[in-house]
Amino acid sequence: MRVLSVNRNFSRNTVPVIGVLMKLITTLSTVSLLLSSNAFAAGINQTKGVFEDKFRQLEEVLPTPNDYRNAAGEPGKEYWQQQVDYEIRAVLDEVERHISASQTVSYTNNSPYALKYLWLQLEQNRFKPDSLAERADAFGGIGRRGSLSKLPENDEPARVSMAELRRQQFYADNEIGYTISNVVDETGTALEYIITGAQMRIDLPVAIQSGSSFVYKLDYEYNILEENAVSARAGYEHFPDDAGKDSNDIFLMAQWFPRVAAYSDYEAWHNKEFLGRGEFTLEFGNYDVKMTVPADHIVAATGVLQNPDQVLTATQQSRLDSARDSERPVFVVTAEEALENESEGTTDTKTWHFSAANVRDFAWASSRKFIWDAKGIQQGGDIQPFIMAMSYYPKEGGDLWKNYSTEAIVHAIDVYSRFTFDYPYPVSISVNGPVGGMEYPMITFNGPRTIWHEDGSRTYTLGEKRFLIGVVIHEVGHNYFPMIVNSDERQWTWMDEGLNSFLDGIAGREWDPDIPWGVEPRDVVEYMKSNVQVPIMTQSDSILKFGPNAYAKPAAALNILREVILGRELFDFAFKEYAQRWMNKRPTPSDFFRTIEEASGVDLDWFWQGWFYSTDHVDISIDKVYQLRLDTLDPDIDSARRRNEEIDRPNSLFVERNKEEGRKLWVDLNRDIADYHDENDRFTVTNRDRNSYTQMLEDLGPMERVAFERAIEEDKNYYLLNFTNEGGLVMPILLRLTYENGMQEDRMIPAEIWRRSHAQVSKMIVTNKGHKLESVEVDPGWETADVDIENNHYPRKIILSRIEAFKAEDRSKTDIEYRDLMHDSKTELEEPKEKIQKK
Amino acid sequence: MSLFKNIWPLCGVVGLLIVCNTLLAHQQKEAYITLLFNKNTGNLEVSHRFLLHDAEHVVSALLNTDGPLATDQSAQQIFATYLKSGFSVSDSDLKPIEFKDVGFEVEGKYFWVYQEVTPPETNALNIEHVALQELWPTQQNHINVEKDGLVRSARLSASSPRAKIELP
């Protein structure tokens, strides 16, 4: 019979309970627009109905696995990458702010193909007026970094900013870009080459066969850009007001030599010209670099100093030695010594010699203004047991840098290594100069500084302190992504910035959990709900909303993946697996997606699809809660319940008013002709009902009887919850159930509940007798970036807007209503004070 | 060039750029401003959300006050005033909408400034928000206009500091 078959499985939709709608309070009718915009349906079209497969497997979109990168997201059995070794001799002309250098480059072709030419990236040429970047710069467009222009509008003329003027004037006054000469092979024979914009192609007399090497040499020179005028991630900063001497500069040298473009299994030559935003993609190699600089300069660089005896004093060397196991950073050059340096100057030069093994780039910094501190890290292990953390900064960095720069390096390495692999380099450096924050192997440029006061003192605010610590952690973190896990920044900014923002949030909160570091899901709600977005999987130079798209959204997504979907244990294992698989190799987005899925053992295609390939957002609404009760089928019990429910319903107003008017009913006035139906209501139980019940019990099989009796005995509560996916992005449903007895319980419904119906689902939940549901809340901890909180409550709650809440809480400490106007109004008018220019 | 006849009237920008480093590989400069048509109160409510750090730079570089913004109320007041001076809204007839100050507060890494008004009958808002753009040319002021459950957005930058948003 019907009851039996269903009793075997209460969770089926065909539960034998007679649905009694105890609470059927619908406050909102929800209309969801079902947009059938499935980016994955290339070739597959759902042309009938509204079904959308949010769980369609990504295999159709990801590149076909091969022997170079396999289906697990690992380097395949035939994985290869090129190697490019550089020997560079450079001279820095401080007065002319000019670099002249020669390079000897050894290119090893590990690919299975012969190469007839080499492509080089000439990033300095990107700033030339005829570069692709300059020519493709839309007037009034989104702009590069650092300068701007505005189109005419209505009756307003077109405008350019002072910054743009400054940039253009700098271009007019200075010759920009590389001058390249003497391009020859190992024997000195001239090589054919062509320079096109910010790229160069060297044509080889004989193709470089697979497995063999080729050596070329060239000379180059260029005028160093003024970073504050041009915004080039490197360049010089001029300090016109240093005492004693005329002036000083800090030189930050990056993208400072012609670099061979990457050549990979999936894109061949990465000869996509630098447009200024999509950063760099380079090959690993060994570097041997000598730079000749003014004798009183201190040089910081990628790699290990090879000639300390020639460039450092005995005192500096012994200070460096004592820094190895010092508790706190030790000064190699003190503030007093740096001040003395910057007020003297010299025309002598010194040559510093550095070498670095297996890095994808090389950068350096040079100035006589540098204070230098160092502290050793005993990392242990086999990869790199000892690391020296060092900071170089002018007096403008001051105590802010003295206190926190080197310590932040140490902390970053500690945390990042735990999530990835041991830091593999012998040094890690933070340099203060004109660049706000930029990363290179072993060396980072970081901008925050102290504030100068008229009395000569320097202070820093809490915000600037947090910012310094945050930026140092972030830039040092870039050693892991993309310097070591060598993703292609030019194509996919999120692969380094997103992963790195995710990890710097972890490191920041491990520094001080009270400091609001890191990207919490709630931080991206405003972006996610807006209608101006592009998918994370958008090429770097084309991203419209760079900040939220390449940094915050992927970081928040990874946070959610770790804390909500996979849990820390599965996520951390998978993330570490990705890092270790691709350490010193070149991963692509598909390698990341595949590895995390494969190592966690969880199908995440829906997650990548929703968060990385679409512009959907999270907005899950709880629309209705029905309470259901399991009938006992015993007519004496069930009928009494029905009767009580009837009594609980409100009486008819008509009947009530008639009563009030004292109107007598016909049946009461004529009791003498009352019959059975007047004495017994429709809930009256007859023996026929009772017989049918006992027969039903008799017919139950032994297993069925046990289940049925147990269910009746337990008398659990059954609730049917209806949800709507308003935002489109499928996600697990995080539930908080609050019971009438005051207890609370959290439950998680996995995202897969949406697989057959992406827009609306129902879920039955069963609670123990005594746990009567009072209210339900979706995502109570704001863990999923759900953009509408109001529909997360059942019954609905009035959610105060930010401003209503602000007013309600009377946060008077910052309320302008509480200004002391009576006192302030007595203030005398004053002439504005002359503005002191900051140094 | 005719272009150069119309220099953007920003005071002291050149000097400021020396003080303030542009952010490169670190987080991008942006703020979020929500204009909410609040059904419960009938008001048009504006919440400006800026990063405390960015606000601090404005206070020190642009407004020449060095108070620690996280705690110094007068510095907060100065920043809030600065911020509001760069923000304006007009209705579809270009008639300016005058907002009433509600207050401001520091919450975690954010500095919030609140304003409200009884909204006029209009089918569009013309919004301009130039705060911080003279300090950081890459500053993006992200506007969300929320009405009847729909969100309409614009990203205001120095090169396009205003937008017209049609209301549902």
Ligand SMILES: [Zn+2]
């Ligand atoms: Zn970064």
